[in-house]
Amino acid sequence: MDASGIHVTSEKLTTFQVKLKNLSQVLSEARNTILFGLFHLGNDWQDQKYQQFIDEFKASEQKLQAIAEKYQDWANGHLQRKIDEAIAYEIS
DSSP: OOTTSOOOOHHHHHHHHHHHHHHHHHHHHHHHHHHHHHHHHHHHOOSHHHHHHHHHHHHHHHHHHHHHHHHHHHHHTHHHHHHHHHHHHHHO
């Protein structure tokens, strides 16, 4: 039971943790796919606008990676502690 009096099972938290890790993985894979596509796009797009396009995209790509990493960190850190607390509560 958390501070608000809501009971959350370790099973539900673990399921949420798996989903959050999966989302992080999907975001990372999407980022990699986009970067791969941009690399190949550069083979055909040879003018200065390509570099401008890449520069504009870079900020968004970095944000996407930061979100993926934040989700992974949250799942492995805070959420894992909550799962451990729920398990301790359930076995007590």
